[in-house]
Amino acid sequence: MKYRIPNLVNFDKFVFRIGELSRMTGVSSRQLRYWEQRDYISAITRDDQNKARVYDFHTFIQVSIIKRLQDEGYRLPAAVEKMRSIQKEIALSREFFKAAFDGVEVIDGQLYLNLGYFDKAKTKVLYGRYENGETSYEVRPVNKD
DNA sequence: GTTCTAACA
């Protein structure tokens, strides 16, 4: 039996105001406004400049990464630069995994990640396993269930 | 109660 995981969660609906984002990340609201002024981060477009800022989940991730890097000793501009390069790595990883990942299968009562065809002839499938904190791989013939 | 901008004992 094969399970696929559709997009069940809409992360665009995860929005926060400045006080919430500040508490979530440990970055002061003063800092968040300053970072925005420097174009290091951005709030969701505000129609009225005097209206409260709204941040999305993506910005939460960005702020979290910058904060972590600062705690590790990076200065703000360097932290932002590294955050942006990290985001490129994350984006690439996501695309690769999205392309490779083809759902979860139960084989002999065990959960397997279907990682796509192993060979060009499409006779074998690469499976990933995760057990006791370790990953492993198995190549199996195509599952005909 | 929260967030806004601007300014600085």
Added chain:
DNA sequence: TGTTAGGA
């Protein structure tokens, strides 16, 4: 970067 003023 913190804090405060005065409004929304």
